[in-house]
Amino acid sequence: MVENRPFITFLSHAVLILGVLIVAFPLYVTFIASTHTLEAIVQVPMPLLPGDQLIENYRQVLTAGTTTGSRASVASMLFNSTVMALAIPLGKIAISVISAFAIVYFRFPARMFFFWMIFVTLMLPVEVRIIPTFKVIADLGMLNTYAGLTVPLIASATATFLFRQFFMTVPDELAEAARVDGAGPMRFFWDVLLPLSKTTMAALFVIQFIYGWNQYLWPLLITTDESMYTTVIGIKRMIVGSDAANEWNLIMATAILAMLPPALVVMLMQRWFVKGLVETEK
Amino acid sequence: MEKRVVFRSAWLPYALVAPQIAITIVFFFWPAVQAVWYSFQLQDAFGLKTQFVGLQNFAALFKDGNYLESFKTTALFSALVAFFGIAISLLLATMADRVLRGAMAYKTLLIWPYAVAPAVAGVLWAFLFAPSIRIVTYVLRGFGVDWNWIIDPDQAMLLVVIASVWKQISYNFLFFLAGLQSIPRSLIEAAAIDGASPFRRFWTIVFPLLSPTTFFLLVVNIVYAFFETFGVIDATTQGGPGQATQILVYKVYHDGVKAADLGGSSAQSVILMFIVIALTVAQFRFIERKVQY
Numbered sequence: 001m002v003e004n005r006p007f008i009t010f011l012s013h014a015v016l017i018l019g020v021l022i023v024a025f026p027l028y029v030t031f032i033a034s035t036h037t038l039e040a041i042v043q044v045p046m047p048l049l050p051g052d053q054l055i056e057n058y059r060q061v062l063t064a065g066t067t068t069g070s071r072a073s074v075a076s077m078l079f080n081s082t083v084m085a086l087a088i089p090l091g092k093i094a095i096s097v098i099s100a101f102a103i104v105y106f107r108f109p110a111r112m113f114f115f116w117m118i119f120v121t122l123m124l125p126v127e128v129r130i131i132p133t134f135k136v137i138a139d140l141g142m143l144n145t146y147a148g149l150t151v152p153l154i155a156s157a158t159a160t161f162l163f164r165q166f167f168m169t170v171p172d173e174l175a176e177a178a179r180v181d182g183a184g185p186m187r188f189f190w191d192v193l194l195p196l197s198k199t200t201m202a203a204l205f206v207i208q209f210i211y212g213w214n215q216y217l218w219p220l221l222i223t224t225d226e227s228m229y230t231t232v233i234g235i236k237r238m239i240v241g242s243d244a245a246n247e248w249n250l251i252m253a254t255a256i257l258a259m260l261p262p263a264l265v266v267m268l269m270q271r272w273f274v275k276g277l278v279e280t281e282k
Numbered sequence: 283m284e285k286r287v288v289f290r291s292a293w294l295p296y297a298l299v300a301p302q303i304a305i306t307i308v309f310f311f312w313p314a315v316q317a318v319w320y321s322f323q324l325q326d327a328f329g330l331k332t333q334f335v336g337l338q339n340f341a342a343l344f345k346d347g348n349y350l351e352s353f354k355t356t357a358l359f360s361a362l363v364a365f366f367g368i369a370i371s372l373l374l375a376t377m378a379d380r381v382l383r384g385a386m387a388y389k390t391l392l393i394w395p396y397a398v399a400p401a402v403a404g405v406l407w408a409f410l411f412a413p414s415i416r417i418v419t420y421v422l423r424g425f426g427v428d429w430n431w432i433i434d435p436d437q438a439m440l441l442v443v444i445a446s447v448w449k450q451i452s453y454n455f456l457f458f459l460a461g462l463q464s465i466p467r468s469l470i471e472a473a474a475i476d477g478a479s480p481f482r483r484f485w486t487i488v489f490p491l492l493s494p495t496t497f498f499l500l501v502v503n504i505v506y507a508f509f510e511t512f513g514v515i516d517a518t519t520q521g522g523p524g525q526a527t528q529i530l531v532y533k534v535y536h537d538g539v540k541a542a543d544l545g546g547s548s549a550q551s552v553i554l555m556f557i558v559i560a561l562t563v564a565q566f567r568f569i570e571r572k573v574q575y
Contacts (some may be wrong), residue, residue, distance in 0.1 A: 008480055011383075012377040020391045022450065026406040029417060033409070045420045066462040095301040102298035107288050114299050121310045123562050127531045128554045130314035131538040131547055132320065140308075155305035168285075175287040185289035214399035214515035217441045221539070232399045236517055239405070248409065255402055262397035267390055274456060277396075 026150050027259070030054050034058070040249050057253045058082035064248045066238045072181045077234040081213050083146055083259070084230055088215075089208030092155035093201055100163035101203055105175065122157040126218055132222050137281035144225045153218060158280050159204055165279075167193065174192075203276030210262045231258040292481040314555070320548035339549035348525060349533070349550070355439075360507035362443045366451045367503050370494065375458035376453070378485065389459070396452040400445075400513030408518040410513065431519065435526030438519045442527050446511045454499050461495035462488065501565045508557070530554060545555040 004210050036051035061074040061106045090204075101113055103106075125132065133152065142148030178188040197282065219230045223254050229237060237260060324335045343349045378388050395403070410418045413430040422429045452532040465488060473483045512531050514575060521528035521536060528536070534554065538547030 005480070009381065012380045015377045016374060016381065016384075016388045019370075020388060021449065023392060023395060026403075026410055026448070029410055035316035041413075046417050048417070054458065095305070102295040105289050106295035106298075108295045111295070114303060117306060118302060118313075121306055123508055123559045124310050124314050124555065125558065127534070129310075129313040129317050129556060130535055130551070131544065132551075133309060134539075135316065136313050143423040147438055147567040151305065155302055155309060160360070161303065161491050162458075165419040172285060172287045175285070175289075177408065179287070179289075179317075185291060185294060188289070210397050213400075214397075216399060216401045216516070216536070226478075231566060232401050232513070235405055236401055239517075251405070252409065255405055256401050259398050263394045266394055266397040270390065270393070274460075277303055277453070277456060278460060 077231040081230040087150040088212035096159035104167040131197035207276035336561035362508040364503035379462040398475040401517040403449040404514040404517035
């Protein structure tokens with residue numbers, strides 16, 4: 001602190017507290033709505049203190065879903081979301097770390113060509129190639145499958161770059177020493193490079209977990225079967241037509257369940273999260 | 283930058299890049315090529331016959347008032363999201379950088395919206411602002427504001443902007459906080475000794491030194507508003523009322539999936555690709571500049 005100005009310190013705290021409250025307000029109302037009966041919520045004004053339907057609402061969505069909108073149970077949606085949120089980061093890390101290894105530690109004719117090929121994918125987000133990608137998935141018979149949900153999303157230039165950047169900082173002496181000791185490239189990769197990459201992997205995992213969990217457009221396109229819905233898609237499918245027709249108490253309970261896992265990951269693994277966020281953008 | 287020490291193998295490097303390259307070709311290049319190919323074609327209503335029409339799809343798009351309107355909507359939407367997202371998080375980050383007590387707690391309580399899916403963020407805010415008298419609507423009515431985003435285009439735009447900004451604040455906040463903490467304290471102390479007020483110090487020292495971060499966040503926020511807000515819009519207004527919140531990405535989806543206009547939608551995809559390329563180049567220009575510092 002440069003100087004002591006009590007008023008400004010007070011003002012800073014006031015602004016921050018206000019900020020935290022505004023940011024948390026939607027979450028609070030969502031939680032309150034998930035603890036009431038539908039009749040209580042549609043009253044004007046809606047109650048702002050918790051009700052007594054907490055267990056009842058959550059039990060209902062987890063086992064049976066809503067009655068007016070989608071009937072898929074949220075337990076199966078949470079399972080699908082978990083599959084996406086685990087398969088995408090693990091797949092991404094696996095294929096990126098080996099391709100970065102090849103690009104950094106080998107000299108081969110097509111090296112730069114492959115490098116640019118991976119690089120260009122940065123410029124082709126899913127949103128830009130919606131229809132043709134959907135057609136490819138349909139032609140391959142991957143609609144409504146876990147493979148269709150995850151495989152197209154695991155190729156990523158950012159992860160490859162992150163590992164490439166990290167490998168560049170690994171001292172050459174290590175590779176030299178490994179070679180002198182008679183270790184082949186794969187031995188060096190497993191015993192030296194991978195253990196060194198642990199923190200990079202952890203950071204990447206946290207970011208990609210959230211990315212996978214929160215996917216929207218992709219599962220929206222390729223899942224038509226209720227049993228394949230992810231939680232985020234499920235919420236959307238529970239909202240049918242007009243406002244009055246929706247079971248908002250159940251939708252809000254699902255929303256809480258959809259937010260909980262990634263929010264916990266962000267807050268509990270904050271160190272990795274911040275590292276991953278800052279590094280993937282470099 | 284190249285490695286001095288490399289391994290030699292005729293086949294191993296190819297085997298190592300193969301999985302990534304295979305996925306890239308099947309799910310990135312092949313669809314992208316198809317998008318370009320479809321954009322030159324016209325399909326009949328039943329998808330039975332296609333005809334090569336050259337640039338006609340593009341010409342039709344730029345004559346289409348709806349499409350040009352969607353451009354304007356996207357520009358307005360991304361400008362609002364980027365401006366408010368950056369301004370609010372800069373304010374919060376500056377305050378968080380000042381306080382000594384509770385800084386960690388504030389940080390934790392401000393970053394969690396990053397974890398919320400855009401579609402869920404949309405649902406939360408649409409619920410708060412629901413025209414059938416939900417909590418914010420009720421308060422607004424108390425102030426004499428008649429709130430109904432389902433029929434009022436400006437209010438619909440405001441709703442999707444609020445939801446999108448809310449979700450993005452945590453990201454901007456973290457980057458600003460990191461930027462602020464890397465500014466040498468000696469500079470600020472020197473200015474304080476010369477008698478500059480905190481306000482003056484912010485505008486003449488801190489803000490200019492933050493400009494690389496601000497520029498970077500500007501590009502990231504525009505990309506975010508262009509593409510990732512799809513979920514927010516689909517979960518709330520679905521582009522309506524009329525076309526008031528139909529951003530370009532939503533229109534690609536709407537025309538391609540719902541209206542099944544393959545040629546027109548693909549032509550829009552191709553135009554979007556060019557926009558992404560321009561934004562990516564802008565982002566990399568920024569990184570090059572940072573390296574030279």
